[in-house]
Amino acid sequence: MIQLRNPVFCAIDTTDLNKATRLAARIGDTVGGIKLGLEFFTSQGRRGVEQVAKASEAPLFLDLKFHDIPNTVAGAIRAAVSLKPAIVNVHAGGGRTMMQAAVKAASEAAAEFGVARPLVLAVTVLTSMDDGDLSETGVVRPVSDQVRALAALARESGIDGVVCSPHEASVLRADLGADFKLLCPGVRPHWAGADDQKRIMTPTEAVAAGADYLVVGRPITGAAEPIAAAEKIVSELPRRNGEAS
Numbered sequence: 001m002i003q004l005r006n007p008v009f010c011a012i013d014t015t016d017l018n019k020a021t022r023l024a025a026r027i028g029d030t031v032g033g034i035k036l037g038l039e040f041f042t043s044q045g046r047r048g049v050e051q052v053a054k055a056s057e058a059p060l061f062l063d064l065k066f067h068d069i070p071n072t073v074a075g076a077i078r079a080a081v082s083l084k085p086a087i088v089n090v091h092a093g094g095g096r097t098m099m100q101a102a103v104k105a106a107s108e109a110a111a112e113f114g115v116a117r118p119l120v121l122a123v124t125v126l127t128s129m130d131d132g133d134l135s136e137t138g139v140v141r142p143v144s145d146q147v148r149a150l151a152a153l154a155r156e157s158g159i160d161g162v163v164c165s166p167h168e169a170s171v172l173r174a175d176l177g178a179d180f181k182l183l184c185p186g187v188r189p190h191w192a193g194a195d196d197q198k199r200i201m202t203p204t205e206a207v208a209a210g211a212d213y214l215v216v217g218r219p220i221t222g223a224a225e226p227i228a229a230a231e232k233i234v235s236e237l238p239r240r241n242g243e244a245s
């Protein structure tokens, strides 16, 4: 269970350590959490993550989307847990055994390092993909069906929730119940462009559809005034039980 001031995670996608640290320090009081992903981690590594985490009290989503054989993913999850993230993720397409290994490794590493176990989420179908993109990979059913199947497999594997687009949130909520976490990128305020995202909704629509957490990157980080952009997004959301003001 993670306590957030609001459901918005700001995706800080950059190679620039100073930029990431400065933004994290300033925006941590506005958004619910901060997300660091492949671009930042590949350029700045563990020390970069530690520096950004030190700059902000906000919970960290370490988005490294592991997708490998079970033993390798378990080792990577172990290493990730030592950075004390609130959330980590794997690709559901890695399958049942891989997801089970990820959850087991997260629990064992958390106990060993004396830290809280992060939520382990599984990415279903990337929010940048539509039915045409998916069919090119050999999966010919609609995205929504594939997301439902992968989410059901993730839950059976002991995963805490999934990364999906807001388009699938209401169906997954009905399928998988209130406790299964739904984290949605592909979130765009009406005043922002879609960029490379294809399955998008506004923040308010995504929460109404059942998203627990929202990931918003470029509409905040690419704005002339990132803090003001984040405040605008957050101020439009309905307040939920347990969220701080």
Ligand SMILES: O=C(O)c1cc(=O)[nH]c(=O)n1[C@@H]1O[C@H](COP(=O)(O)O)[C@@H](O)[C@H]1O
Residues within 6 Å of the ligand: 011, 013, 037, 063, 065, 089, 123, 125, 126, 127, 128, 163, 164, 185, 186, 187, 195, 197, 215, 216, 217, 218, 219
């Ligand atoms: O796992 C993720 O966070 C993720 C999954 C997904 O399906 N789509 C997706 O956009 N993301 C991440 O969410 C962020 C979205 O950023 P923006 O498109 O700039 O808002 C990026 O950091 C992506 O890596």
